[in-house]
Amino acid sequence: QVHLQQWGAGLLKPSETLSLTCAVYGGSFSGYYWSWIRQPPGKGLEWIGESDHSGRGNYNPSLKSRVTISLDTSKSQISLKMTSMSVADTAVYFCAREGANTSSPPFEFWGQGTPVTVSS
Amino acid sequence: SSELTQDHAVSVALGQTVRVTCLGDSLRSYYANWYQQKPGQAPVLLIYDKDKRPSGIPDRFSGSISGHTASLTITETQAEDEADYYCHSRDSRGNPSFGPGTKVTVL
Numbered sequence: 001q002v003h004l005q006q007w008g009a010g011l012l013k014p015s016e017t018l019s020l021t022c023a024v025y026g027g028s029f030s031g032y033y034w035s036w037i038r039q040p041p042g043k044g045l046e047w048i049g050e051s052d053h054s055g056r057g058n059y060n061p062s063l064k065s066r067v068t069i070s071l072d073t074s075k076s077q078i079s080l081k082m083t084s085m086s087v088a089d090t091a092v093y094f095c096a097r098e099g100a101n102t103s104s105p106p107f108e109f110w111g112q113g114t115p116v117t118v119s120s
Numbered sequence: 121s122s123e124l125t126q127d128h129a130v131s132v133a134l135g136q137t138v139r140v141t142c143l144g145d146s147l148r149s150y151y152a153n154w155y156q157q158k159p160g161q162a163p164v165l166l167i168y169d170k171d172k173r174p175s176g177i178p179d180r181f182s183g184s185i186s187g188h189t190a191s192l193t194i195t196e197t198q199a200e201d202e203a204d205y206y207c208h209s210r211d212s213r214g215n216p217s218f219g220p221g222t223k224v225t226v227l
Contacts, residue, residue: 035216045155045163045206047216060215094162104209104216106153106168113162 002027004111006095008080012118018082022095022111029053029076033098035107036069036080038091046091048080050098085118092116123211124219131225132197140192140222142207150210152190154183157204157221166205167192194224202226 008020022034035050049059051069059067068081078095093114096107124144132138142152151170155163165174167183170190180195190209194201204221211217 044221045208045218047218050216058215061213098216099168102151102169104150104153104169106165106208107155107163107216108165108168108174110162110164 002097002109004095004097004109006093006111006114008093008114008116010115010117012085012116014086014118014120016085016118018080018085018089018093018116020080020093020095020114020116022078022080024076024078024097027097027109029071029073032100033105034069034071034078035096035098036067036078037094037096037107038089039094039113040088040091048082048093051078087118090116090118123217124207124209126205126207126219126222128220129223129225131227132194133227134199135196137193137195138197138224140194140205140207140224142190142192142209142219143188144190144209144217144219145188146209146211146217147185147188147190152183152185153208154181154190154192155206155208156201157206163206197224197226199226 003025006022030053033050036048051057066083095111097109098105099108154167157163170185171183206221207219
C-alpha cells in the first residue's frame with residue numbers, strides 16, 4: 001500500500017517562502033506524476049502543480065511564477081517551494097499521487113495535509 | 121474560478137438515494153473522478169474514470185456521465201456519507217481542475 005507523509009513549516013510571515021516535503025512509502029516512485037493541491041479554510045481544492053521523476057513539470061498558471069516542484073528519486077520525496085507567500089496563501093497543502101493510463105488521472109493517494117498559515 | 125460547477129449543497133434522508141452532479145464542457149473530452157472529504161481529513165478517491173471504484177469503496181457509490189454532466193449517485197445513504205464531495209477532471213488547458221464541491225447532509 002502507498003503511504004504519503006508530509007511535513008514543513010506551518011507558520012510564515014508575508015513575503016517568506018513556503019517549503020514542504022512529501023515522502024512516499026510503498027509502491028513505485030518513478031512512472032507517476034506527483035502533485036501538490038491546496039485548500040483554503042472553508043473552501044474547495046485547488047491544484048498547484050505536478051512533476052514526474054524526470055523533471056517534467058506542469059503548474060497552475062495562476063501560481064506558476066512562484067512555484068517549484070521537484071522530486072528526489074533517491075529518497076522517494078517530492079518537495080514544494082512557493083515564494084512570496086501572502087495571507088491569501090493560507091491553506092492546507094496536500095501532496096498526492098496521480099494514477100496513470102487515463103485521460104484524467106485520478107489522485108489515488110494523498111498525504112495527510114499540512115496546515116500553513118501566513119500572518120504578520 | 122472553476123470550469124466545473126456543482127450544487128453547493130444537497131440533503132438526503134437516511135437510507136435514500138442522492139445524486140451529486142458536476143457540469144463542465146471539458147467532461148465531453150475527459151473522464152470525471154469523484155472524492156469524498158470529511159472535516160479535517162484528506163480527500164478520498166471514490167470514483168475514477170467516470171464509473172470505476174477503487175478497492176474498498178462500497179458499491180452504494182456509483183458514477184456516470186452524460187454529455188457534459190458527470191454524476192455521483194449514493195444509494196442507501198448512510199449517516200457516515202455526510203461529507204463534501206468534489207468532482208475532478210481537466211480544464212481547457214488540460215490541467216487538473218476541481219469542482220467547487222457539494223456538501224451532502226444526511227437527514
